[in-house]
Amino acid sequence: MDIIVQKYGGTSVGTPEKIQRVAERILGLEASGMGVVAVVSAMGDTTDRLIDMARKISSNPPRRELDMLLSTGEQISISLLSMAIHERGGRAISMTGLQSGIITDSRYSEAKIREIKTHRILKPLEEGKVVIVAGFQGVSRGAEITTLGRGGSDTTAAALAAALKAKSCEIYTDVDGVFTADPNLVPEAVKLDYISHEEMLELAGSGAQVLHPRAVEIAMKFGLPLKVKPAHSFGSGTTILEGSMLEKVVVTGVTADKDMAKIAIQKVPDRPGIAAKLFGALAREGISVHLIIQSIGEGNVTDVTIVLKREYMERAVEVLRRLSKQLKAQGVIFDANVAEVSIVGSGMVTEPGVAARMFRALAKRKINIELISTSHIRISCVIHKRHVREAVRAIHEDFKLGKLKRRLA
Numbered sequence: 431m432d433i434i435v436q437k438y439g440g441t442s443v444g445t446p447e448k449i450q451r452v453a454e455r456i457l458g459l460e461a462s463g464m465g466v467v468a469v470v471s472a473m474g475d476t477t478d479r480l481i482d483m484a485r486k487i488s489s490n491p492p493r494r495e496l497d498m499l500l501s502t503g504e505q506i507s508i509s510l511l512s513m514a515i516h517e518r519g520g521r522a523i524s525m526t527g528l529q530s531g532i533i534t535d536s537r538y539s540e541a542k543i544r545e546i547k548t549h550r551i552l553k554p555l556e557e558g559k560v561v562i563v564a565g566f567q568g569v570s571r572g573a574e575i576t577t578l579g580r581g582g583s584d585t586t587a588a589a590l591a592a593a594l595k596a597k598s599c600e601i602y603t604d605v606d607g608v609f610t611a612d613p614n615l616v617p618e619a620v621k622l623d624y625i626s627h628e629e630m631l632e633l634a635g636s637g638a639q640v641l642h643p644r645a646v647e648i649a650m651k652f653g654l655p656l657k658v659k660p661a662h663s664f665g666s667g668t669t670i671l672e673g674s675m676l677e678k679v680v681v682t683g684v685t686a687d688k689d690m691a692k693i694a695i696q697k698v699p700d701r702p703g704i705a706a707k708l709f710g711a712l713a714r715e716g717i718s719v720h721l722i723i724q725s726i727g728e729g730n731v732t733d734v735t736i737v738l739k740r741e742y743m744e745r746a747v748e749v750l751r752r753l754s755k756q757l758k759a760q761g762v763i764f765d766a767n768v769a770e771v772s773i774v775g776s777g778m779v780t781e782p783g784v785a786a787r788m789f790r791a792l793a794k795r796k797i798n799i800e801l802i803s804t805s806h807i808r809i810s811c812v813i814h815k816r817h818v819r820e821a822v823r824a825i826h827e828d829f830k831l832g833k834l835k836r837r838l839a
């Protein structure tokens with residue numbers, strides 16, 4: 431039996447009416463003889479509301495209990511979707527992360543899937559049922575309920591598709607696909623028919639909200655094509671596939687992450703082992719860092735600057751202040767008003783002058799660049815948060831992304 435994994439996001443199942451539409455869509459597909467596994471998110475803004483509720487009870491809820499709470503959101507939508515399919519004469523079964531054999535590590539709120547015991551899903555599929563799996567959740571080897579991080583239902587879908595060797599993995603969302611820029615920021619942005627895993631991973635890691643980065647990572651690792659499609663229409667969406675199947679372009683998209691912060695530890699001793707110490711301490715706190723810059727240094731001291739997600743800032747400042755005292759550095763300064771604007775494209779490796787064009791686009795609008803970082807297919811500039819919209823528009827315009835057409839090789 432050919433298996434297809436479909437994932438429906440929170441807005442696609444936001445109301446009972448929308449759930450009924452999803453049920454119809456699934457039954458239409460099933461009628462063509464496919465085995466359908468549907469992964470669903472919590473309805474609408476349920477997860478946000480659950481978090482608010484927890485905050486009303488506790489300023490710092492135990493992470494275990496938070497995962498216990500958040501996992502309930504998806505249980506509502508899976509059961510309702512299953513009922514909707516039954517109501518239409520179809521056969522379906524809803525399953526939690528535990529029931530569908532999704533085994534994770536035990537890091538609450540950011541768990542990673544370790545393995546999927548597929549027999550729990552395969553049996554009902556073979557019996558002709560639609561299997562509806564709760565996204566975003568799993569269970570640790572110690573039988574603890576875990577969640578995979580905000581937006582993690584995409585990852586559930588990609589991991590299931592890989593484990594079940596599905597024919598395809600479709601992510602249904604409230605947008606038409608992946609665009610050259612966020613259409614809310616740039617009205618001229620165009621939908622891409624195709625993009626490579628690698629480019630999508632860079633975009634998702636630099637602020638594009640459309641897919642959970644780990645979902646793309648899994649798809650890339652298993653050579654799995656992912657489709658991002660609109661749930662509200664029958665548009666073709668965007669197909670994410672291996673780079674070798676695509677024509678190279680210098681820049682395929684521009685993205686921004688407004689929720690960043692910058693921290694500098696000033697005048698730390700410049701000797702072997704210091705960086706290892708600083709970043710070891712941050713890693714132990716589970717703080718991931720986007721960008722690290724160590725300056726040239728004067729005499730026997732140097733400055734180390736990091737850029738990271740704003741949500742990690744307080745914890746990181748605390749850790750670094752402690753180390754700053756220990757190491758007799760001058761001190762720690764931070765700025766919560768920075769944003770990172772990035773361009774991504776598989777062709778920039780071989781094209782000279784791409785960075786210069788990006789910097790010129792910002793310079794022309796008098797936008798100051800505070801820090802710069804690059805990978806082989808990405809260039810990022812850290813700027814003040816207030817310039818984000820203008821910066822993204824400027825780059826989109828100067829690289830003529832509104833005219834971009836991405837084709838198969």
Ligand code: ASP
Nearest residue numbers: 471477566580581582583
């Ligand atoms: N419901 C979870 C969230 O809002 C997971 C997801 O939607 O993918 O983050």
Ligand code: MG
Nearest residue numbers: 439581584640
């Ligand atoms: Mg999502």
